Amino acid sequence: MPQRTPFIQYSFSSGMLDQSLEARADLQSYLQGARSLINMLALPQGGVETRSGLKRVAVLEQATAASRLAKFEFSTEQTYLIVFLDKQLVILHEDQIVAQKDSPWTEQDLAALDWVQSLDTMILVHPDYPPYRLMRQGGHDLWRLSELPLTNIPTYQFETMSSEEATSSPMEEPVWSVERGWPRSVYLYEGRLYFGGSRARPQTIWGSRAGDFFNFEVTEDVLDDEAVEMSLDGDRVSAVEQLYALNEFFCFSSGGVYAQSASPVTPDNFYFSKQSEMPSSAIRPVEMDGSLLFISKGDDGRNKSVHELVWSDANQIYQAQDLTILASSLMREPVDMAARRGDVTSSANHLFVVNADGTCAVLHSRKSQNLTSWTLLETKGALRRVAVVQNRPYFLVEREVLGQSQMSIEVLEQAVQLDDASVYRSEMPKQDWHALESYEGQVVSVIGDDDLLGDFLVQQGAVSLDRSVSSLQVGMPFQWSVETMPIEVSHIDQTLVHRRYRLVKAVLLLASGKFMRVNNIAIGGYRLGTSGLGEKTAGFSGLVTQRLLGWYGGKSGKRASVKIEGQSVFPAKILNVTVEIAA
Numbered sequence: 001m002p003q004r005t006p007f008i009q010y011s012f013s014s015g016m017l018d019q020s021l022e023a024r025a026d027l028q029s030y031l032q033g034a035r036s037l038i039n040m041l042a043l044p045q046g047g048v049e050t051r052s053g054l055k056r057v058a059v060l061e062q063a064t065a066a067s068r069l070a071k072f073e074f075s076t077e078q079t080y081l082i083v084f085l086d087k088q089l090v091i092l093h094e095d096q097i098v099a100q101k102d103s104p105w106t107e108q109d110l111a112a113l114d115w116v117q118s119l120d121t122m123i124l125v126h127p128d129y130p131p132y133r134l135m136r137q138g139g140h141d142l143w144r145l146s147e148l149p150l151t152n153i154p155t156y157q158f159e160t161m162s163s164e165e166a167t168s169s170p171m172e173e174p175v176w177s178v179e180r181g182w183p184r185s186v187y188l189y190e191g192r193l194y195f196g197g198s199r200a201r202p203q204t205i206w207g208s209r210a211g212d213f214f215n216f217e218v219t220e221d222v223l224d225d226e227a228v229e230m231s232l233d234g235d236r237v238s239a240v241e242q243l244y245a246l247n248e249f250f251c252f253s254s255g256g257v258y259a260q261s262a263s264p265v266t267p268d269n270f271y272f273s274k275q276s277e278m279p280s281s282a283i284r285p286v287e288m289d290g291s292l293l294f295i296s297k298g299d300d301g302r303n304k305s306v307h308e309l310v311w312s313d314a315n316q317i318y319q320a321q322d323l324t325i326l327a328s329s330l331m332r333e334p335v336d337m338a339a340r341r342g343d344v345t346s347s348a349n350h351l352f353v354v355n356a357d358g359t360c361a362v363l364h365s366r367k368s369q370n371l372t373s374w375t376l377l378e379t380k381g382a383l384r385r386v387a388v389v390q391n392r393p394y395f396l397v398e399r400e401v402l403g404q405s406q407m408s409i410e411v412l413e414q415a416v417q418l419d420d421a422s423v424y425r426s427e428m429p430k431q432d433w434h435a436l437e438s439y440e441g442q443v444v445s446v447i448g449d450d451d452l453l454g455d456f457l458v459q460q461g462a463v464s465l466d467r468s469v470s471s472l473q474v475g476m477p478f479q480w481s482v483e484t485m486p487i488e489v490s491h492i493d494q495t496l497v498h499r500r501y502r503l504v505k506a507v508l509l510l511a512s513g514k515f516m517r518v519n520n521i522a523i524g525g526y527r528l529g530t531s532g533l534g535e536k537t538a539g540f541s542g543l544v545t546q547r548l549l550g551w552y553g554g555k556s557g558k559r560a561s562v563k564i565e566g567q568s569v570f571p572a573k574i575l576n577v578t579v580e581i582a583a
């Protein structure tokens with residue numbers, strides 16, 4: 001007679017784990033993690049839920065994968081998304097394009113563009129261009145982009161070669177120029193404007209006079225409010241990549257992380273001490289859940305993984321801890337990241353890390369509960385960039401539409417269940433819906449009054465439905481999946497190791513769900529009703545039991561798992577999965 005074992009319970013508070021951890025059933029994270037969490041977001045309570053859809057904001061014909069996104073937040077009511085294109089920038093407010101400006105930066109320049117914003121001004125730097133400032137001038141559509149009016153630019157004695165004498169001699173000249181390059185990073189901190197690194201002096205950090213952002217004056221008196229300057233020292237070149245302040249003023253460089261703790265800064269105390277050997281990429285650091293996160297750079301020069309700066313009482317320095325150690329496979333050469341803080345809708349903090357392959361790894365961090373979990377977002381196409389404006393994640397998305405590449409701005413929007421989605425409403429229910437010209441010639445999925453109506457071809461900018469509805473959502477559905485780590489019977493009884501076993505049943509604890517497949521067996525959906533076929537089941541919650549089939553283990557070595565799959569039009573919130581085994 002087969003021996004029934006007690007249940008094995010899987011939660012998801014450790015997130016999606018690397019395949020290499022399938023051999024580490026001894027870890028507690030094994031039973032708290034998953035083999036796959038695709039298009040799911042982690043919950044503070046340890047479960048996961050289907051991500052929202054991506055609502056289309058704008059299609060940008062000039063955009064490419066190299067375009068950049070930036071937030072501009074003047075106040076809670078005056079927030080903007082800045083899109084940097086080839087020699088142009090586009091400004092959006094409340095998901096509408098309100099202004100466009102010519103800019104000096106080409107598409108090839110955008111990767112090296114850096115910025116900082118305060119009040120109505122954004123300062124932008126690039127190593128091959130003088131610094132610029134973008135200013136909002138009173139109205140949503142009134143903007144000005146101009147060169148920064150710098151005064152008293154620092155000087156340096158550069159070595160120059162005389163062609164006649166073939167000897168080198170020092171010559172003092174402005175530290176920033178067309179020949180020597182311009183600052184590559186920028187930050188505002190304690191009343192000073194800071195520049196970091198340049199082509200000729202990659203390890204140097206400069207700070208303006210206190211209270212006078214564009215003035216870098218230094219006198220013989222060396223007063224406390226005068227400009228400051230220092231170069232990073234160390235046993236290898238530490239080119240400045242980024243500047244950022246939290247509790248201390250940090251410098252992220254190719255040679256490690258440095259910190260400056262003196263406050264207020266003066267010419268006498270302006271010094272950065274080395275904290276960590278971990279090289280940093282040029283991606284802007286992010287503050288989340290009280291910590292500073294940055295993307296490291298590998299020995300091959302490629303962006304590698306997400307690290308967190310953590311204070312060590314024992315060593316009295318900040319140490320860089322790898323947050324992807326259990327899920328390093330989700331780091332596929334990161335190109336951008338941004339954070340969304342918890343709010344009244346959800347207390348979850350999420351870090352969105354866009355990869356070069358078009359996926360997006362998402363970190364859920366809740367230090368108070370020791371929660372650190374990763375999931376992976378995918379879409380039909382590629383996610384290229386991300387920015388969070390007013391706590392809403394905006395993505396630059398590349399899709400193939402009717403055989404052509406299309407670049408669009410899309411926002412992760414609650415209550416939207418499709419990607420590349422548009423929402424329409426009518427005071428009176430109707431069958432014929434127009435104003436869909438942007439989907440002309442495409443087959444789109446249609447949700448009417450929160451009910452999936454099917455797929456329709458958009459012709460002459462319209463679709464004709466089978467019944468009248470007052471709200472319409474069109475776009476494309478996406479797939480979601482949750483898969484447990486391989487069932488490891490040794491968790492229950494050591495005598496079952498290497499023996500054959502079968503899965504008896506899976507019990508899902510759901511906060512919500514409607515239709516899904518468990519190991520390819522459908523649950524929910526449609527059933528026989530009093531009026532015949534086609535009556536839909538209502539959504540369900542609580543414990544849902546599904547009987548399973550199949551033998552595993554033994555000589556075959558085949559290992560079982562429980563995989564739950566569904567479509568975005570049927571989202572789910574899964575708290576845990578319990579499995580019963582017979583051996």
